[in-house]
Amino acid sequence: MNVLYELLYQKPTKIMLLGPGCSVVSSFVGQAAKMWNLIVLSYGSSSPALSNRNRFPTFFRTHPSATLHNPTRLRLFKKFKWTRIATIQETQGVFTSTIEDLEERVKHAGIEIAVRTSFLTDPANAVRNLKRQDARIIVGLFYETIARRVFCEVYKQKVYGPKYVWFIIGWYPDNWYAEKDENINCTVDQMREALEGHFTTEGLMRSQDDVATISGLTSNKFMDMMAEKIVNISSNPFSVTGYVEAPLAYDAVWALALALNQTQNRLSLKNRSLEDFTYSNKKIMDEIYAAMNSTNFIGLSGRVAFNSEGDRIAWTQIEQFIEGNYTRIGLYDIASDNLTWYGIEKWLGGKVPQDKTIIVEELRVVNKVLFITMCLLSVIGVITAVGLLIFNWAYKRRKSIRMSQPQINSTMLVGCIVCLLTIILHGLDGRFVDAKVFVKICHVRSWLLTIGFTLAYGSMFSKVWTIYRVTTRRKKNIRQVRECEFYAVLGIFVAIDVAILTIWQAVDPLARKLELFPHETPANTHLDIQILPQLEHCDCKMRNTWLGVIFGYKGILLLFGLLLAYETRSVKAKYVNDSRFVAMSIYNVVVLCIITAPVTLIIGSQHDASFAFVAAAILLSCLLSMALVFLPKVLDVIRHPRDGLESAALTPASTSREDEEKNKRLIEENELLKTEIAEREARLTELNSKLEMRQEQIAQMKAITPTANGKSETLQAEVYLESYC
Secondary structure, three states: OHHHHHHHOOOOOOOEEEOOOOHHHHHHHHHHHHHHOOEEEEOOOOOHHHHOOOOOOOEEEOOOOHHHHHHHHHHHHHHOOOOEEEEEEEOOHHHHHHHHHHHHHHHHOOOEEEEEEEEOOOOHHHHHHHHHOOOOEEEEEOOHHHHHHHHHHHHHHOOOOOOOEEEEEOOOOOOHHHOOOOOOOOOHHHHHHHHOOOEEEEEOOOOOOOOOOOOOOOHHHHHHHHHHHOOOOOOOHHHOOOOOOHHHHHHHHHHHHHHHHHHHHHHHOOOOOHHHOOOOOHHHHHHHHHHHHOOEEEEOOEEEEEOOOOOEOOEEEEEEEEOOEEEEEEEEEOOOOEEEEOOOOOOOOOOOOOOOOEEEEEEOOOOHHHHHHHHHHHHHHHHHHHHHHHHHHHOOOOHHHHOOOHHHHHHHHHHHHHHHHHHHHHHOOOOOOOHHHHHHHHHHHHHHHHHHHHHHHHHHHHHHHHHHHHHOOOOOOOOOOOHHHHHHHHHHHHHHHHHHHHHHHHHOOOEEEEEEOOOEOOOOOOOOEEEEEEEEEEEOOOHHHHHHHHHHHHHHHHHHHHHHHHHOOOOOEOOEOOHHHHHHHHHHHHHHHHHHHHHHHHOOOOHHHHHHHHHHHHHHHHHHHHHHHHHHHHHHHHHOOOOOOOOHHHOOOOOOHHHHHHHHHHHHHHHHHHHHHHHHHHHHHHHHHHHHHHHHHHHHHHHHOOOOOHHHHHHHHHHHHHHHO
């Protein structure tokens, strides 16, 4: 500012200011110039902040604003149908304001900026964040030196290739990436690999038509003249800072001259001139401002004109880095929204990259072969149970079946059928039913499996419970067991189940829950997709609590049933002649349930294994129980078709060692009791004989002794008999 102050107050009076050449200085000069009523024309400032007419009311520039790139980028996003982008920027005001402008534009276009990162000097974390958040279409804003650091890190992080598209600033020198830089440790080849396929956008710095301009020079002629002037500085003029922007400075001088000339012509009509200008003369400044606004000529950089913010209206060129060289692939005219596309772009993957990884939701379902197999086995089990129901009803009057409580056996078969049907329900998932139906299946499945288990296991439990209760009575005469006792036990169990399930469904109903698994990359595909596996579960808020109640209650029944089965293992009750086989069935059910319940909770996320385990447990429990209870009866009917013959199939062919020992003890005890009874009978006979003899003696004495002395004789006889006894 001191330099500006000294410049202004040195003769002669300054009418306009040409420059500065960078945005930072322009921001200070542009704000201060209005205090002296000076128009400022810059040729190298691109900061979007300079477009603010409230802060910079007298500022113009021939260098396009950095926001000029944003409409071009937006046009390309629309062309390639990208709706999700990311940005990374060096923390500088010019880049921050450009990003803010881009955000506003893409927001109105319905495009999302999914990731926005920035950094001061080290871009490592910012690039890592882009990769972590799956950024694919990336806009990068940074100066040339920082750009080399960024793309060295891009190479290290592998954020390049067929899946990525980078957009960066286009006014870097063509070989900017090959410059030696002590701050990076990437080779030129590595940098070139990371940059392959990226896009650049920049305002056109020179006219695309090699025709004479207002100065009489063509753009090519001018650039050749510039190259000759700087040949002593560098053999490659493009490596010289400012060489590319030289036409902008040249056109800025012409714009200033034309504006002053036009102002002089207008002032002459009012008998005034530019020499009358002073720093307090706002009227002349307004004339110069109007002349600048009306500027319109063909310059070296193309048509030179300014919009209402003092920004250069210019075309934008689009280049792509193809095989190590920048190739122009299109032009965009912002004013007319005209995109000239050459169609020579190249994609590393042979197709336009996607703006994000396509996430394909894939529902994990039970293997079809496994499902069909288990369903067939379940149907076979159901058919078998129905056949046994018919058999049980047809031969219910046969003694071997009548004495096994056929009604309770039928109830067990119904429970097995219900449990077997739940196998099919366990395999029904999103492949067969929608979400609403799945929720209903959750409720039906829980009710059927719980009630079915209670009917099947409860029937066997009621048998062993009744046997245990009756055989442990101390009464000698055991009455006939009534069927209502079996049904009473079973009815209590069913009532408890209904109560628990009703409260559960009313308070905390089951719902469909999706378990998400880590993304998977599909094999044998070049598509940029990821599979998101999902698994359906029946779940509720207090699922563990409700399962704890059910498992706890059923666990007590299982353990109690196991105990009763053990206690009644050797009992042969005439009113339940299959008690031994029922006990064996309970052993089978208890073992399978103890294994299945915890295992299914552990492998719940492995859909095939979980379904197979549950289905196998239900099949084994039901089929083995039916076989143990009914196979002996079927064999009995086959071997002894005549009714009334008790089959040896219902009693073991040979007694166990324990039974033999028990029978042996009973025989020995019986013999001892017989001996003791015989001895006591002999003693009783002897005493009866003696008693009869004494009675005869007493009778004879009474007949001989007189009445007077009878009292004393009778007393003596009684005393004698008493002492003998």
